[in-house]
Amino acid sequence: MQSTKPRDVQVFPIGTNTRVFRSRSWTRLRFEIEYALAKGTTANCYLIEADKIALIDPPGETFTDSFLTTLQERVDVKKIDYVILGHVNPNRAKTLKSLLEIAPQITFVCSNPGAINLRGALENPNLPIQVMRGDESLDLGQGHILQFIPTTNPRYPDELCTYDLQTEILYCDKLFGAHICGDQVFDEGWQTLVEDRRYYFDCVMAPNARQVETALDKLLEFPARLYAPNHGPLVRYGLIDLTKAYREWITQQTSQETSVALIYASAYGNTATLAQAIARGITKAGIAVQAINCEFTEPDEIRAAIEKSAGFIIGSPTLGGHAPTPIQTALGVVLSTATTSKIAGVFGSFGWSGEAIDLLETKLKDAGYQFGFEPIRVKFTPDDKTLQMCEEAGTDFAQGLKKVRKVRAVSQPATNVEQAVGRVIGSLSVVTAKQGDISSAMLASWVSQASFNPPGLTIAIAKDRAVESLMYSGSNFVLNILKEGNHIGLMKQFLKPFAPGEDRFGGVAVQEAASGNQILTDALAYLDCTVQTRMEVGDHWLVYATVDDGKVLNQDGVTAVHHRKSGNHY
Numbered sequence: 078m079q080s081t082k083p084r085d086v087q088v089f090p091i092g093t094n095t096r097v098f099r100s101r102s103w104t105r106l107r108f109e110i111e112y113a114l115a116k117g118t119t120a121n122c123y124l125i126e127a128d129k130i131a132l133i134d135p136p137g138e139t140f141t142d143s144f145l146t147t148l149q150e151r152v153d154v155k156k157i158d159y160v161i162l163g164h165v166n167p168n169r170a171k172t173l174k175s176l177l178e179i180a181p182q183i184t185f186v187c188s189n190p191g192a193i194n195l196r197g198a199l200e201n202p203n204l205p206i207q208v209m210r211g212d213e214s215l216d217l218g219q220g221h222i223l224q225f226i227p228t229t230n231p232r233y234p235d236e237l238c239t240y241d242l243q244t245e246i247l248y249c250d251k252l253f254g255a256h257i258c259g260d261q262v263f264d265e266g267w268q269t270l271v272e273d274r275r276y277y278f279d280c281v282m283a284p285n286a287r288q289v290e291t292a293l294d295k296l297l298e299f300p301a302r303l304y305a306p307n308h309g310p311l312v313r314y315g316l317i318d319l320t321k322a323y324r325e326w327i328t329q330q331t332s333q334e335t336s337v338a339l340i341y342a343s344a345y346g347n348t349a350t351l352a353q354a355i356a357r358g359i360t361k362a363g364i365a366v367q368a369i370n371c372e373f374t375e376p377d378e379i380r381a382a383i384e385k386s387a388g389f390i391i392g393s394p395t396l397g398g399h400a401p402t403p404i405q406t407a408l409g410v411v412l413s414t415a416t417t418s419k420i421a422g423v424f425g426s427f428g429w430s431g432e433a434i435d436l437l438e439t440k441l442k443d444a445g446y447q448f449g450f451e452p453i454r455v456k457f458t459p460d461d462k463t464l465q466m467c468e469e470a471g472t473d474f475a476q477g478l479k480k481v482r483k484v485r486a487v488s489q490p491a492t493n494v495e496q497a498v499g500r501v502i503g504s505l506s507v508v509t510a511k512q513g514d515i516s517s518a519m520l521a522s523w524v525s526q527a528s529f530n531p532p533g534l535t536i537a538i539a540k541d542r543a544v545e546s547l548m549y550s551g552s553n554f555v556l557n558i559l560k561e562g563n564h565i566g567l568m569k570q571f572l573k574p575f576a577p578g579e580d581r582f583g584g585v586a587v588q589e590a591a592s593g594n595q596i597l598t599d600a601l602a603y604l605d606c607t608v609q610t611r612m613e614v615g616d617h618w619l620v621y622a623t624v625d626d627g628k629v630l631n632q633d634g635v636t637a638v639h640h641r642k643s644g645n646h647y
Contacts, residue, residue: 084140086147089262091123091303091311092244094219098122098147100140103258110354110464111280114273114549115512117258118308123248124152125241128218131159131186133239133248134307138171145175154180159207159215161223162187163250163307164233165194166346174199186215188227190373191235209237219243226299228252228292230285231370232349238292240299247301251281252292253319255309267315272550272611274319277308278326284339284356284368286330293323333365335478338382340369340411341392342403347426347458348394354464355390355424355453358471362541363616364478371407379407383414387478388449390422391441393433400433408437412444420481421446422474424453424467431456449474450577465515466578469543473577476541505564505637507571508536509587509595510547510554516595517544518581520571522639523617524556532624534606537617543575548620552608553592560601564637567597591626601636602629 087099100120105112112118120136122144130152136144148154160176160183162169177183177199184205187195192206207215209225216222220243228236228250239248255273264270282289304312304319312319337359343349349370356366367382383389389411393404400408415421421441425434431454438452450470455463491499503522510517523537534556538545548554559567570585586598590605597603606622613619 084143086140086143087119087260087262088147088151091262091305092241092246094126094221095241095244095246096124096126096151097262097305097311098124098144099262100136100144101258102139106139106256108458108460108464109350110357110468111277112256113280113461113464113512113546114256114276116256116273116551118256119258121305121307121309121311123246123305124148125217125221126152127221127243129158130156131161131215131217131223132157133161133305134163134250135160135169135172135176137166137168139168141172141175144172145179149179155182157183158217159184159186161185161237161239161248162191162195163238163248164236165191165198167198168346170198186225188229188235188237190229191237194235224299226292226295228288228295229373230288230292231368231373232281232285232353234370234373236292238296240301245300245302246305247296247299247303248305249296250307252289252306253304253312253323254281254306257309259310261310263313264310264315267312267318270310270315271322273309274322275326276549278323279360280353280357282323283326283330283360284353284366286327286365287367289323290327290331293320293327330360330365333363335387335482336365336367336385337474337478338369338379338386338389339366339392340371340379340382340389340407342370342372342394342401342407344394344396344401345426347455348392348424350459350464351424351426351453351455351467352392354459354467355392355422355471355474358468358473359475361468361545362472362475362479364475369407371403372401376406376410379410380414383411383419386419387481388420388422388474389415390424390449390474391437392424393437394425395427395431395433398430398432400436404433404437408440412440415446417445417447419446420449420474420477422449422452422470424455424470426455426457426459428457449477461514462578465517465543465546468546469575469577472541472543502638502640505559505568505639507557507559507567507597507600508538508544508548508554509557509597510544510552511594512547512552515547516581517547518571518595519544520568521556527621528623533609534604534622534624536620536622537614538620539617545618548608548611548618550608550610553594553625554606554608554622555590555592555594555596556604556606557597557600558602558604559637560599560631560634561637562634563599567599598630601631601634603627
């Protein structure tokens with residue numbers, strides 16, 4: 078259950094002359110896939126008060142009033158010299174405009190792409206902006222010499238990290254963040270945060286893995302004792318381990334044999350949000366994504382990505398009834414480069430019409446490309462159900478590529494070990510899970526009791542299962558144990574392929590558990606569970622959950638058991 082605490086701003090000293098202002102939302106902030114664990118978040122802003130004063134990354138419009146009130150209680154805003162922006166998005170415009178009204182003396186500091194975005198967001202071509210390209214520094218006095226490191230990637234082409242020589246704090250913008258809200262400013266007990274940091278990486282960083290790797294290489298020159306990210310607890314105690322984990326997670330992406338080129342442009346952020354959800358679905362299925370924001374990418378780079386990829390997906394907003402020029406250029410590159418053996422996908426957002434999506438679909442179909450999912454059209458801002466549908470579309474796309482690869486590969490008989498492993502049997506069950514307006518289910522047989530006190534069990538869930546996204550620590554689910562004799566119908570129901578976003582429970586008799594999840598009325602028994610932890614095990618996640626409630630629904634029934642001949646399939 079989400080917290081009912083009101084949003085607030087927490088202020089805390091983190092270094093010499095340095096404080097953090099943590100604007101806290103205890104509930105889910107936005108409908109973007111990176112926030113889907115619904116653990117709240119913090120928008121971290123930093124204040125350095127030396128001979129000159131610098132404010133780093135003021136929060137978005139959700140926190141404008143509370144942040145400015147808190148800031149003015151603690152500093153004379155008319156004495157602020159600089160506002161440093163790690164990246165610029167329209168969401169910050171309200172806060173920055175309000176800040177300028179009360180502190181017109183401010184000079185903005187950002188990257189060159191950030192300066193272009195900032196002038197557009199604030200509708201002021203004459204803003205006082207100091208552009209940092211990577212070899213400049215800013216001396217605030219008292220040893221606070223700020224150095225700037227461009228860490229661009231397709232999602233944030235204007236990203237800029239800041240390093241303070243005095244405090245050895247690295248203000249790392251979107252890197253090393255997590256969407257979790259609490260009273261804890263630093264990462265004491267950092268091991269408990271790994272799951273949230275991994276989810277954040279998978280959503281935000283994995284599609285840009287090569288660019289993130291380049292960023293980490295650049296940051297090696299700046300020995301930090303503290304990471305100060307935009308979101309979540311500041312990284313002090315787990316800094317070395319988190320840096321190492323980022324390297325390992327990057328390698329998982331860059332070492333994949335198969336990749337997808339995900340090409341997009343985004344006018345207001347909605348198309349980028351869809352791209353992020355689709356990318357999440359692809360990467361969780363074990364296929365790498367090369368995200369390409371074609372507004373900031375040269376045609377030769379797009380061409381190289383297309384040539385290397387096994388498939389491509391292209392997304393566009395509709396502006397004035399047309400696709401923006403960068404998308405039309407990218408489409409031309411695709412049509413002249415990609416062979417028709419590559420699987421294609423199309424998506425986009427629009428306000429009043431969706432001609433750009435129709436254009437992409439028509440051109441690609443006329444050229445003879447096969448689609449990995451039905452074109453996705455989203456009007457205005459996507460919601461939870463839309464993001465689930467996009468994630469599942471991405472997974473379907475990846476699984477389609479895997480099937481093609483399997484067909485081309487020479488089939489090998491099961492080894493002795495695989496045959497032996499296949500003799501391990503388990504009860505046939507259906508896992509059902511729900512969060513807000515979205516729900517999912519899957520057939521499971523890799524289930525085992527794990528503890529007596531408290532009563533607990535483990536379930537192995539393939540990484541590309543749709544229900545996986547609903548099985549994180551603190552989440553609830555129901556394990557429906559099937560009855561021998563009537564399990565065939567339920568097996569067929571939950572084994573059949575579903576379209577992205579399709580209701581898994583059509584025609585199935587269900588009732589609601591105490592947790593709000595679905596109990597299958599025809600099951601032998603059910604267990605209402607809470608996920609306590611999960612562990613990555615090869616191509617699966619091993620989920621440990623405790624049982625909160627349960628009941629045998631048919632006292633005379635016998636548990637259905639799944640017999641296999643090989644350990645390399647279900």
